[in-house]
Structures are given as C-alpha cells and as structure tokens.
Amino acid sequence: MSLVADQAGFIARGRHLLRNVSIAITPGEVLAVLGPNGAGKSTLLRVLAGEYPAASGTIRQNGQDISQIAALTLAQTRAVMPQAASMTFPFAVRDVIALGRAPFRKNSTRQFDQKLVAHAIRLADIDHLSDRAYPALSGGEKQRVHLARALVQVWGMNDPETIGRVDHDHHDRACRDRFLLLDEPTSGLDVSHQHALLDVARREAHQNNVGVLMILHDFNQVTAYADRVAVLSAGEIVAQGPVSDIMEPGLLSSVFKSPIRAIDDPAGGFVLVSQGG
Amino acid sequence: MKPVKQMATSLRQFGLINRRVWAIALLLLVLVLVTVMSLGTGGAHIALGDVIVHIAHRIGIAGAGVDAFDGRILDTLRLPRILRAIVIGGGLGLAGAVMQSLFRNPIADPGIIGVSASAAFGAVAMIVSGHIILGSFYPTVGPYGVPVAAFAGAVVATAVIRILSRQDGQTDAAIMLLIGVAINAMAFAGVGVFTYMADDAQLRSLTFWQMGALAGNGPTDTPALIIMALGIAYLMTLGTPLNLFLLGEAEARHLGVEVEHLKRRATVATALVVGAAVAVSGIIGFVGLVAPHLVRLVTGPDNRYVLPASAICGAIMLTGADAVARIIVLPAELPIGLVTGIVGGPFFLGLLMREKKRRRL
Numbered sequence: 001m002s003l004v005a006d007q008a009g010f011i012a013r014g015r016h017l018l019r020n021v022s023i024a025i026t027p028g029e030v031l032a033v034l035g036p037n038g039a040g041k042s043t044l045l046r047v048l049a050g051e052y053p054a055a056s057g058t059i060r061q062n063g064q065d066i067s068q069i070a071a072l073t074l075a076q077t078r079a080v081m082p083q084a085a086s087m088t089f090p091f092a093v094r095d096v097i098a099l100g101r102a103p104f105r106k107n108s109t110r111q112f113d114q115k116l117v118a119h120a121i122r123l124a125d126i127d128h129l130s131d132r133a134y135p136a137l138s139g140g141e142k143q144r145v146h147l148a149r150a151l152v153q154v155w156g157m158n159d160p161e162t163i164g165r166v167d168h169d170h171h172d173r174a175c176r177d178r179f180l181l182l183d184e185p186t187s188g189l190d191v192s193h194q195h196a197l198l199d200v201a202r203r204e205a206h207q208n209n210v211g212v213l214m215i216l217h218d219f220n221q222v223t224a225y226a227d228r229v230a231v232l233s234a235g236e237i238v239a240q241g242p243v244s245d246i247m248e249p250g251l252l253s254s255v256f257k258s259p260i261r262a263i264d265d266p267a268g269g270f271v272l273v274s275q276g277g
Numbered sequence: 278m279k280p281v282k283q284m285a286t287s288l289r290q291f292g293l294i295n296r297r298v299w300a301i302a303l304l305l306l307v308l309v310l311v312t313v314m315s316l317g318t319g320g321a322h323i324a325l326g327d328v329i330v331h332i333a334h335r336i337g338i339a340g341a342g343v344d345a346f347d348g349r350i351l352d353t354l355r356l357p358r359i360l361r362a363i364v365i366g367g368g369l370g371l372a373g374a375v376m377q378s379l380f381r382n383p384i385a386d387p388g389i390i391g392v393s394a395s396a397a398f399g400a401v402a403m404i405v406s407g408h409i410i411l412g413s414f415y416p417t418v419g420p421y422g423v424p425v426a427a428f429a430g431a432v433v434a435t436a437v438i439r440i441l442s443r444q445d446g447q448t449d450a451a452i453m454l455l456i457g458v459a460i461n462a463m464a465f466a467g468v469g470v471f472t473y474m475a476d477d478a479q480l481r482s483l484t485f486w487q488m489g490a491l492a493g494n495g496p497t498d499t500p501a502l503i504i505m506a507l508g509i510a511y512l513m514t515l516g517t518p519l520n521l522f523l524l525g526e527a528e529a530r531h532l533g534v535e536v537e538h539l540k541r542r543a544t545v546a547t548a549l550v551v552g553a554a555v556a557v558s559g560i561i562g563f564v565g566l567v568a569p570h571l572v573r574l575v576t577g578p579d580n581r582y583v584l585p586a587s588a589i590c591g592a593i594m595l596t597g598a599d600a601v602a603r604i605i606v607l608p609a610e611l612p613i614g615l616v617t618g619i620v621g622g623p624f625f626l627g628l629l630m631r632e633k634k635r636r637r638l
Contacts, residue, residue: 051527075533085525088383089578102521103533153532 002026003048003078003179003211007057010040010047017043019235020057025211027177030202032222032243033215035232036256041215042083044232045183048213049080062177075103078179079153081146083187090133093126093145100149104157116155120148123200125193140188147185147197154180154210180204182214186221194218198225219260219272223247231255247272297582300575304589311593312363315600316355320608323347361491361502362599363592365558366568368505368550370591373565374572374583375512375547378519379540380453384628386566387551390457392434393562394464396555398471399430405471405479424501428552434460435548439540489559489614491599501553508550509588515543516581523578561614563621564591570628 003025010018017040025031025048033041046052048059050066059066061078079100087096097120101113121130124144129137134145151160156178182201186194202225204210216222222229223243230240233255239246249272253260262270316328331351369387376385376392387393403426438460442453472483518539521529530536554561568591569583576582598616605611 046527049531051530071530071535072533075531078531080528080531082525082528082531085528087523087525088381089523089573091523091578095577095579096524099521099524099532102517105517 001062001177003059003061003213005044005048005054005057005059008044008047008054008059009056010043010052011055012043017235018047021232021235021237022057023048023230023237023240025179025213027179027211028205028209029227030205030212030214030225032226032229033213033232034217034219034222034229039232040235041232042183043235045080045181045213045215049078049181050074051080061179072103075153076156077176078181079150081143081150081180081182081185083183084139084142085146087134090135092130093132093134093137094121094130096134096145097121097130097148097152100151100153103153108157112157113152116152116160117148119160120151120155123151123196124148125196138188140190140193143185143188144193144197147182147200150180150182151200151204154178154204155208158208160208177209177211179211179213182212184215184217186216186218194221201225219247219252219274223269223272297576297579300572301582301586301589304572304586304593308363308589308593308596311596311600312359315359315362315596316351318600319350319355319603321347321350323351358491358493358599359596361493361498361557362595364502364505364509365491365554365561366564366592366595367588368509368554368591369561369564370568370594371509371512371584371588372547372550372554373567373591374569374580374587375515375519375543376565377569378522378580379543379547381523381525382453383570384454384566385457386563387431387547388560388562388565389461390434390438390454391459391461391464392431392438392457392548392551393555393560394461394468395434396427396431396552397560398464398467399426399428399552400424400556401468401471401483402426402430404482405475421497421500424504424553424556427556428504428549430464431548431552431555432545434464435544439544488612489561489617490612491558491595491602493557498557501556505550505553505557508546508553511546512543512550513584513588515539516579516584519543519580519584523580559612559614561595561617563617563625564594566628567621567624568594 005021005023008018008021009016021040021044023031023044033044035041043052047054050059050069050071053067061069061074066074094117097117098113100120101108101116104113121127124147126141126144126148129141129145134142137145180201185197185201189197198214198221201212201214205212205227214226216226226243228241229243229246231238231246231251238255239251249260249262252272256274258274260272260274263273265271313325313328313332316332317323317325327347328351331348335352373386376387376390377383379385380390400423403423407422407426438453438456441456472480475483518529518534521532521534522536522539524532526536529539551565569587572583572586572590576586594617595613598613598620602611602613602616605616
C-alpha cells in the first residue's frame with residue numbers, strides 16, 4: 001500500500017499548476033521531487049497531503065481516496081513538514097513539538113508523548129532551544145522545530161527507539177503504512193543540519209518503513225539520500241525512476257536550462273556541478 | 278548527569294502544569310472574593326460579614342439571615358446583576374480569546390472588528406423599527422426579537438469579515454482588521470441613523486446600547502443568558518483544536534483538524550455569545566481584548582488554559598468594573614461601558630507599544 005497520485009491535476013485561477021501527475025510514495029523508500037521554481041512541487045505536496053483537492057484524477061492513500069478520509073485519520077498516518085509556519089503567540093519550542101501529538105491525544109499517554117518529544121528534540125538537535133519562545137527563533141531553527149513536530153506525529157503510537165529492531169513482517173501487520181512529506185526541508189539549514197535532517201528522513205524510510213517524499217534542490221543530496229526521484233517541470237512529470245537512471249547531466253541540463261556536468265569524485269562516484277554562463 | 282537532567286526536566290514540566298492549574302484556581306478564588314465584595318458595595322452599604330451570612334443562609338448553612346431590607350437588596354438587585362456581570366464578562370473574555378486564535382492575531386476582539394457594533398445595530402434596528410417589521414406580532418415577540426436581531430447582526434458581521442478577508446484559503450490579518458474597522462464604522466453609522474429616527478421613549482433605551490449597562494431587562498434576559506452559557510460551554514472545549522489552528526490553517530489540517538467545520542462552529546458560537554451579551558447589556562468594550570492578554574502573561578499561550586482562564590478573568594473584570602460603576606458617581610451610576618473603556622483604552626495602547634517593541638505587528 002502506498003500514497004499514490006493517479007493522473008492528478010490542479011488548477012488555480014485558471015492556470016494548470018499540475019497536469020496528469022502520476023506518482024507513488026512507497027513505504028520504506030525516499031522519493032525526492034526535483035524541479036525549477038514554479039514547477040508545481042509544493043502544490044503537488046499539498047495535493048498529496050489532502051490540503052488542496054485534486055481537480056482531476058485521484059489521490060489514494062493505502063487504497064482509499066484521500067478526499068473520503070477524515071482529517072484526523074489522515075493525520076494519524078501522514079505528517080507534513082511545511083516550508084515555514086508563522087505563529088505570533090509565544091509558544092515554547094517544546095510545546096510546538098508536542099502539538100504533533102494532537103492526533104493521538106485520545107489514545108496516547110502523557111509519559112509516552114513526552115518520551116517521543118524528547119527523542120525528536122535530540123534528533124533535530126534543538127535541545128538548547130527547547131524552552132525558548134518559538135517566534136524568537138531563526139528560520140533554520142524553526143525548520144528544525146517543525147521537523148521534530150512532524151517526527152512525533154509520524155511515529156504515531158510506535159516507539160522510535162525500538163521499532164527499527166522489530167522484524168518487518170511483524171511490523172507490517174502491526175501498524176498502518178505511514179508517510180512523511182517534507183517541503184524543501186533543507187532550504188534554511190546550514191550544511192551540517194542539512195545532512196542530519198536528510199539522514200533522519202532516510203532512516204525513517206529504511207528502518208521505520210515510512211514512505212518519505214521530500215522536495216530538494218541540491219542534486220548531490222538527491223543522489224546521496226533518495227531512492228527514487230521525480231523531476232517536475234511546468235506542472236508535469238518529465239522523468240521519474242531510480243536515482244541512478246534519472247540523475248544524469250543531459251536530462252537535468254535540459255530541465256533546468258543550465259549546463260550541468262558530472263565530475264568524477266576522487267572519493268568514489270561522481271558529483272553533479274552546475275556552471276553559470 | 279543525564280538522569281539528573283531528565284529529572285529536572287520532568288520536575289519543571291510538572292511544576293509548570295501545576296502553575297497553570299494553580300493560576301486558574303487562584304482566578305476562581307479572586308472571582309469569589311470580587312463577587313462577595315461587589316455584593317456589599319453600592320448605594321446601601323452592606324457589611325461583608327452580613328453578605329457572607331446571607332449567602333450561607335440562602336444555601337441553607339446558617340439558620341438566620343440578615344434583616345429583610347438588606348436581604349431584599351441582595352436578592353433582587355445585586356445578585357441578579359452580578360450574575361449577569363459574571364456570565365457576560367465570562368462570555369466576552371472567552372469570545373475574545375477564541376477570536377484571537379481563530380484570526381491568529383493577538384489584537385482581534387469582538388469590539389474592534391465590529392462584531393459588537395453589528396450586534397448593537399441589529400438590536401437598535403429591532404427597537405426602533407421592530408413594530409413596523411413584525412407588525413401585530415411585535416407585542417408577543419418584541420422582547421425576544423431584540424436578542425435575535427443582535428445575534429443576527431453578530432453572525433452576519435463575523436461571516437462577512439471572514440469571507441472578505443480570505444484569499445486563496447489564507448486570512449490576511451492586516452486586511453481582516455481593516456475590514457473589521459470598516460464594518461465597525463458602518464454598523465455605528467447604522468446605529469446613528471436609527472437613533473436619529475427614534476422617538477423619545479426609544480431614545481432612552483437606545484442610549485443604553487451605546488454605553489453598556491448591566492441593569493438588565495428582567496426575566497426577558499433569561500433566554501439570552503442561557504444561550505450565552507451554552508455557547509461558553511461549547512467554546513471551552515476548543516482548546517486543543519485552537520492551539521493547532523495557531524500553527525496555521527494548513528498545518529491544523531495536517532494535524533487532523535477539520536478546519537472548515539471548526540471555523541464555522543467557532544464563528545457561530547462566538548457570534549451567539551457576543552450577540553447575546555450585546556442584547557442583554559449593550560456594547561461593553563475591551564474585556565474581550567484585555568482578559569486573554571492578562572491571562573497569557575501567567576499561563577502562557579496554551580489555549581487549553583487560556584480559554585477557561587480568560588472566561589474567569591473576564592467575569593472578574595466585569596464584576597469589578599460594575600462595582601466601581603455603581604459607587605463612583607453616587608447616587609447615580611456610571612454606564613459600565615465607560616468604565617471598561619477608561620481602563621481598557623490605555624491598556625490597549627500599552628499592548629500596541631509592547632507589540633511594536635517586539636516588532637510583531
């Protein structure tokens with residue numbers, strides 16, 4: 001079971017922002033979405049999250065049409081990390097993260113919630129910020145808070161510290177498939193936090209069997225952290241498949257209208273470099 | 278080191294939870310104190326001891342009560358009035374807290390964005406032209422027509438503000454406030470038009486809308502007060518959804534809130550509460566703005582605590598303001614809207630200055 005867009009289209013103010021987009025997010029896999037500005041990447045993420053209704057085609061999560069699923073049920077199986085969220089009221093960082101536990105407030109305990117929040121705070125490296133007021137943080141710090149909030153949501157009622165060790169057959173029967181959607185998660189982060197975040201996202205997919213979609217701009221991060229990649233241009237998918245097939249200079253150069261070269265990396269493999277002019 | 282740090286963290290969280298609960302308990306205690314003191318204040322001074330004896334007598338603890346004259350003042354004049362103050366103050370404080378979360382803006386308030394004025398417009402329209410609109414039904418429905426018209430005014434105003442300030446699913450706070458200001462101006466102009474048309478008898482009851490008064494209209498207030506109590510009970514349950522709403526509408530949806538349902542229900546319930554409050558007591562400004570802000574200084578922004586605490590704080594403010602209004606210009610009394618305006622206006626200015634310093638506006 002997966003999160004699937006089938007021939008999905010979206011129209012805003014008479015403009016086709018998405019046209020016939022078919023894409024699948026599979027549990028246990030990281031799917032990167034790549035594309036120039038205005039290609040419709042964030043719109044696609046919002047349509048997949050059920051925030052925007054698809055104008056044509058369908059979005060199905062675990063086989064069910066997403067528009068028929070109650071918001072609460074959806075929230076228990078899918079978390080979204082937004083690009084930026086403004087909040088005027090001075091919530092403490094810890095409380096903002098704890099809001100990610102709201103979908104489970106009927107069946108979780110305070111102790112379990114606090115345990116997950118503490119774990120997410122460590123993963124997002126915001127221990128030193130946890131008692132600060134959210135509005136006073138910098139952009140990158142806010143992003144890490146939202147990463148932590150999305151993590152405590154996507155973990156659901158599973159314990160993130162033990163789940164990786166549970167054998168997968170048992171785990172698959174024990175819980176519904178879960179999805180994590182990240183909208184340009186690295187845009188405001190410094191290099192070390194970018195890698196920490198991508199590492200966390202990849203671990204969620206490979207160890208906790210979460211289906212991860214992330215919108216990225218850095219080609220080398222895509223090759224290093226994603227399993228599959230979809231390239232979006234002007235609202236349509238121009239290429240999609242395993243990273244090794246898609247991430248080659250010819251295709252990328254034509255989509256991004258900028259010369260991109262692959263250069264051999266002395267440490268092994270190659271790096272993709274774009275040149276100005 | 279690690280277990281020590283963890284223990285400190287859990288202790289601090291425990292302490293914080295306690296602090297918020299303590300704050301609410303303390304507010305309740307203050308409300309009781311203010312109520313008792315307010316029962317004793319007024320044209321006829323009644324000693325605090327007598328007030329307590331009388332209450333004890335009424336609930337059956339003490340055998341003998343106070344003398345008949347004082348007892349009658351307490352029962353028929355002050356107690357109903359203070360109960361009105363508690364329900365209306367609580368309703369306004371809570372409505373303010375809910376609106377601030379709903380609009381995701383700390384300076385939203387039923388008075389500022391024109392909801393109260395629109396409710397007053399509805400009520401005034403009914404007072405002045407009700408006998409024309411309702412014809413021969415007026416004598417029977419008349420007293421209830423006013424609260425219904427006030428409620429309708431409040432609902433229409435809130436709906437118009439919400440619809441007009443939305444664009445592509447987002448609510449722009451600055452545009453919302455400006456639309457509210459425009460609606461406020463139009464509603465007051467409407468009130469002015471009807472005031473101009475009113476005859477002498479109507480004029481007397483109209484002045485009361487302009488300034489607010491807790492004297493009430495006797496038993497015809499009961500439906501409005503019951504509606505308010507129900508609205509208050511419903512709004513109290515919205516703490517967690519409104520917390521999620523503060524993250525943004527899209528984020529609230531991602532976290533499982535049926536956003537459109539929540540907005541519609543919260544809007545109607547707030548309009549019910551504000552409309553009923555205006556129907557009973559006219560426009561009382563600033564309680565809805567000030568109470569939640571005072572409360573947040575102590576409890577922080579978590580709506581699970583802010584909502585009940587704002588209601589209690591609003592009740593305290595209005596009960597206290599009412600006591601002041603009754604004694605400050607003896608033997609007459611000051612309209613309570615003037616008291617809240619005199620205290621609330623400077624507070625609002627201070628708030629703006631504080632927000633300016635934090636560059637949040």
